[in-house]
Amino acid sequence: MSERKQYTDYFGFDLGDGESAVGWMRPGRRTEPQMIELWGRKSTLTAIGEHPKKGVLIGEEACRASGLNSLSVRFKSRYLTETEESGRLIEQFARAVLDRLKADGRLDSVETACFFVGCPSGWSKPVRDAYREHFVAAGMVNCEIVSESRAAFMFARESGELRVSDDLLTRPTLIIDAGSSTTDFTFVADLNEKSLKASDFGEVTLGGGLIDRLVLEKNVKRHPEAGVIAEILDRHPAYAARCEYEARRVKEMYFTWQGRESGMPCESALKMYVGSTPVTLDISLTDEDMKEILAQPLNELSGRSFEGAYREALVRAKAELQDTLPESILLTGGASRMPLIERICREIFPDAQVLRGLEPEYAIARGLCHALRIDQRIQGFSEAVHELIESDDMENLVMYRMGELYDAVSGPMTNVLLDEIAPEVFRLWRAGGIRTINDISDEIARRGRSRLESDEIRELLRPAVSDWVDALRPNIERMTDPICDEFDLPRTSLRLPVKLAIQPAQLKISPGQLIRIDELKAVVDMVVAAIIACILGGGGMALLAGGLPGLIVGFIVGILAGVVGTEAAERMMKKAELPSGMRRLFSERMFMKSLDRRRDQIRAGVCAQLRKDLEPPTEPVENTVKTIAESIERQLDAMMKRAALLIH
Secondary structure (H helix, E strand, O other), X not given: OOOOOOOOEEEEEEEOOOEXXXXXXXXXXXXXXXXXXXXXXXXXXXXXXXXXXXXXXXXXXXXXXXXXXXXXXXXXXXXXXXXXXXXXXXXXXXXXXXXXXXXXXXXXXHHHXXXXXXXXXXOOHHHHHHHHHHHHHXXXXXXXXXXXXXXXXXXXXXXXXXXXXXXXXXXXXXXXXXXXXXXXXXXXXXXXXXXXXXXXXXXXXXXXXXXXXXXXXHHHHOOOOHHHHHHHHHHOHHHHHHHHHHHHHHHHHHHHHOOOOOXXXXXXXXXXXXXXXXXXXXXXXXXXXXXXXXXXXXHHHOOEOHHHHHHHHHHHHHHHOOOOOOOEEEEEOHHHHOHHHHHHHHHHOOOOEEEEOOOHHHHHHXXXXXXXXXXXXXXXXXXXXXXXXXXXXXXXXXXXXXXXXXXXXXXXXXXXXXXXXXXXXXXXXXXXXXXXXXXXXXXXXXXXXXXXXXXXXXXXXHHHHHHHHHOOHHHHHHHHHHHHHHOOXXXXXXXXXXXXXXXXXXXXXXXXXXXXXXXXXXHHHHXXXXXXXXXXXHHHHHHEOOHHHHHHHHHHHXXXXXXXXXXXXXXXXXXXXXXXXXXXXXXXXXXXXXXXXXHHHHHHHHHHHHHOOEOOEOHHHHHXXXXXXXXXXXXXXXXXXXXXXXXX
């Protein structure tokens, strides 16, 4: 197995449609991710400007610069429809972020830095794979794409900022990521996520950027030179982007100061140098303005207002989740600061706990760091368990204890032969259905093969097999406890149940694997030899019925043994086809008592016959050992997957 790559830096890159942020943490440390300031800010405007002299400009610098050849904003939201152009811009922006991290000394080496980049939860795997290639091409060679909803979930679980328990987060949770261009609705239950947006909300795009545009439009309309302003914004996309950026800043001021009696005005201004006289656009926002904006019917929302569309989205989510309503709602994304987001959540889901961090705009970047750290630990844990599984340790343990398994199953197998098969065959022979004692041997062998492959015998062997496997637990724990200790998990995480739910059928082991056909014949011969011994001498005379007929038969058998010898008499008896009348003289009750006296002897013979294959191990034994080891390893693998959820 190849050695897992060791990283020196973990980065969570939240590339948003309006703003982007990068979180960082050092591997191996349980500390909160730090937000990295890029170009002087923890969040950077997702904007790219191309200047004829300064080259590529990023973020606020791009929006404020004059004389740009081009200015591109909101390109992530167009990725699915304008893949080639948006992909180029995404790659360009990611390269600029990476260059800034290098210039600021934020990473030791690109080769030892790992990036988790967020994406909407509804994006398919092919889209995610193509999206990842842009970041790899930008220089982020160790990069994975992770759904933003998962990042939000990890932030809530790991940060402690929301003051929620692990128990709460294992319950049904609705994650609402209110971003600049979209609002993603993701339902998480048992740590499995389901995107609701793609199938339930059609083409509706609910994002804070929509309000930015409405704020700008309202201020343009009430400007004395509204026509001139509108023409400038139409002819100069760079000024349009800058004006929308200022509208966004004013909106953020409004929601930050809303409800406070600070008297702080929510306003800004932008001077545009077009023509001989510069034109200034004042942008301001009041309570009345926002009330109108949120209630305004919009073509983009099929005639619904922003507030109405958001409410309808939650109503549809509730209808979709009616069988399992969320017990908690996590709000992330900068737009989640808008009071109506939380208010409508509480109205539609009155029984759910609504949670939002202090800085929801950074929740995704931080959550991506947490997800990266946890995934690396899970990967290490998984590899440690699989290294144990793929080693020979489990097979060696099973092989070492195989003799005990044979001891355990020899009893039930002997009981089947003596208590079920032998009486059936004896009655058949006694009734004339079997010609000779040699035929008895063949019939026992035939029935033995059939019975040893039946479901009934598997059920009969289940307690013995389960008890044997259960006895392996201390040895297995000595292998798994160090792994749990290494990853700060309770040792019980990989401890097999006190009573394993393992049975021969689950182990895919049949008694036919434990005993080969030639071994079965040897065991049958022991049973038949016991029958002959019962007939020819010693206690076997008790098989005969009492009275004169019994004495006559016993006398004949005794004379025969005295004349030709016991061995010759035995051979003759095996080949002889006794008359039916004579057969009926033999008592089944006494036959069973005689076999029962030999039960321990026959069981020891069965066990000895099985143990003969252990030194050296035969191919059937090796196959059985491998099958048992693989079954235990499958259980360890399943437990490993459950235990991985406990890793922090």
